[in-house]
Amino acid sequence: MNISLTMRNSHAAVSPFTQAKPVANRLCAVRRQSPARLATIVAQGAATSTPETQTLYTELAAVLDDYKRVPPSMKQEISMEVSGLCQKLQSAGALPKWGTAAEDLASRRSIQLGELRMVGIKSPEAISKVSVRNDAAFLFSVVATTSISAVILGQLPGDWGFFSSYLCGGISFVVLGIGSVNPGILQFAIDFFSQVFPDYKERVLRHEAAHFLTAYLLGVPVAGYSLIVGKEHTDLAEAALQRRLIEKQLEDKEVDTLSVIAMAGATAEAMYYEEVMGQNQDMFDLQRIMNRSGTKLGNPQQQNQTRWACYQAATLLRKFTKEYEVLQECMKRNDTVEKCIQAIENC
Template sequence: MFHVVRSVSIKSVKFWEKASQTLATSTNLCIHTSLRELTTLGIKNAENLAIPSVRNDAVFLFTVVGTTGFLGVLAGQLPGDWGFFVPYLIGSISLVVLAVGSISPGLLQAAIGGFSSFFPDYQERIASHEAAHFLVAYLLGLPILGYSLDIGKEHVNLIDEKLEKLIYSGQLDAKELDRLAVVAMAGLAAEGLKYDKVVGQSADLFTLQRLINRSKPQISKEQQQNLTRWAVLFAGSLLKNNKVLHEALISAMSKKATVMECIEAIEKTE
């Protein structure tokens, strides 16, 4: 549920009013946004931004299969019937994992999410990704209710009574769609500016598609693709131009600061 929060301070307006004005003058689905523009901005491998990463999935499955295979070989050295039955039992673990993935993908994704935390860059990616959503939403005047960097629960909650009604009634207009699209693509843009491969784009792209489906008038597939690229470009530009603010927010969120403390961290950084 969305709720109306406090109005922003005068200092807050100084930050987000300029960004909102730039957004208003930049919005135009008729203007084509090219991959070259994304690359020029500093987005790495711009052509692969929309391709879901399988890095975490592949490493998880390889680890499961490799580990069970290795243990199965060792178990084969057990004496008597143990050396026959135990390897089969261990080997069946891989089949169980695949079965769970087919029947309940959510459970498998939760396991993969937990496993992903062992990657050295995982927590850093999450903090940068969610801080980007937070900062861009703030700069564009969207109030923030809360956030989480917990594994499997990474999110930033936005609250706006007017937008809530427009989204649920399927009446989201082009202006608000553009603003929300930029916020939705902010995490992807942050990863693209820093890493060679983006791994957290699936949920963001799903959110953007949901917003597009709730907009009126409906836009064509070509316009949807252009909106996505334009939103990444605009979000990336905001993040590059406000890099110090982004870094300050990453630090605050990593320390589990409250929303108010995060906003203060932004406002105290110039």
């Protein structure tokens, strides 16, 4: 599971466009939507009751559809439009909750493990402890399956039994070798195998919903999400931060905001389970953010920043519990981003 700052990466081609497309062009894109899609969009905007907000919701839906289709070099341009439309919707009174938590986000301070437990995190230590449950279960299954198969194949007559049993038994050694040299190759297989655990899909849902909700409450537009095995992510359309991410010029406030969003997924898991499974990518994203801070953060400061981010994320998830649960229901149905946003606002 991971959170993706869907902005132009340093290796992506530079977009030849620097300005947002005219609204007229975007409305042309809206006209290309299917009748069913347009009906859904209009129904979503109906709750706001004004023609202006209905039009803005329609434009937002079209922009988000474009965002999925454009190449990486153009995502920065589209993300600027997503942010602009969210701001217009907020000004029109349709998104009163968007960005409200940013104003109330507490300043950095030293956080103790006991404080993390007080905000509902069952085992704070589990957030930084890499879980090997899925890896161990996958390896055990491979070894057990190949061993049993080798014994059965060994009963074949002649050389067939000899060679087939050795070849089948050797699969375990191949898997072990790959895991030792380049374990990333096995990650998709491990993630796919993880579905055998009853709590896997619920963990993924809680994890990505936490990223989505905290980003929305902190005023960072969400452009998309996925709960597909091996592709779990939440896309943030925040073009304004890309330049500073590359140039290592993030301001303290920006570091704080992104830190909370990055650790929200692992925090959500820790609030419901004793063991956390999806913290690896979250910790990687957090480290990437802290490395690009304009203010140098030493090891003690980075450790406290991690705790502080978890504390703030847990506080938001507790405060907006109803919104969090409703958002999970929407994401479980694979609803569109704009429909998820409306569900949050209608709570």
